[in-house]
Amino acid sequence: MMKSAAVLTTSALFAFVSAVFVPLAACDNGSGAVKREPPGSNAGALAAGDPVETLYRDRCSGCHGATGRGDGSLSTTMQVKPRDFTDSAWRATSTDEKVRTAILKGGKSVGGSELMPGSPDLEKRPEVLEPLVKKVRAFQR
Numbered sequence: 001m002m003k004s005a006a007v008l009t010t011s012a013l014f015a016f017v018s019a020v021f022v023p024l025a026a027c028d029n030g031s032g033a034v035k036r037e038p039p040g041s042n043a044g045a046l047a048a049g050d051p052v053e054t055l056y057r058d059r060c061s062g063c064h065g066a067t068g069r070g071d072g073s074l075s076t077t078m079q080v081k082p083r084d085f086t087d088s089a090w091r092a093t094s095t096d097e098k099v100r101t102a103i104l105k106g107g108k109s110v111g112g113s114e115l116m117p118g119s120p121d122l123e124k125r126p127e128v129l130e131p132l133v134k135k136v137r138a139f140q141r
C-alpha cells in the first residue's frame, strides 16, 4: 500500500514537472526562425555521438550493410544488389565526386539503379556529407 502511494506521488511529480517545463522549452524553440531536425533524428545523433555513423546506420546500412559489403537486411529482396563498398574493382574506379553525387541524387544519377535513393537534404550539411563520402570510400576487406 505504502509502496504504490510512493509510486503515485513520483509519477504525479513527474507529470507536474513535464507539464511546466516542456511547454517552456517548446516556447523557447518555437519561433520557427530556425529550421530544426525532426526530434527523432536529433535524439539518435545525440545517443550515438557521431552524426555520420548515425546517418550511415539510419539511411544506408539497411541496403549496404554495417560493414559496407552490400549485405544489409533489405538487400536480399532487391533486384539490383546494393554496391559492395569493399569490392576492389569498384574502389579502384570510384571517386569522391561520384560517391557524393550518388549520395545526393541517387544511384541513377551515376548511371546505376534507381533503387538507390538520393539524400538531397545533405547538400546543406557538408559537415556530415563529406565525412560520409570518406567513410564510404574507406570500407575495405
Ligand code: HEC
Binding pocket: 056, 059, 060, 061, 062, 063, 064, 074, 078, 080, 081, 082, 083, 094, 098, 099, 102, 103, 107, 110, 111, 112, 113, 114, 115, 116, 117, 119, 132, 136
Ligand atoms: C534502398 C537501398 C539503398 C539505400 C537505402 C542506399 N543505397 Fe546506395 N545503392 C543501392 C543500390 C541498389 C546501388 C547499386 C546501384 C547500381 O550499381 O546500379 C547503390 C549504389 C551506391 C553507390 C555506388 C554508386 C556508384 O555506382 O559508384 C554509393 C556510393 C552508394 N550507393 C552510397 C549510399 C549511401 C552513402 C547511402 C546512405 C546515405 C545509400 N547508398 C543508401 C541501394 C541503396
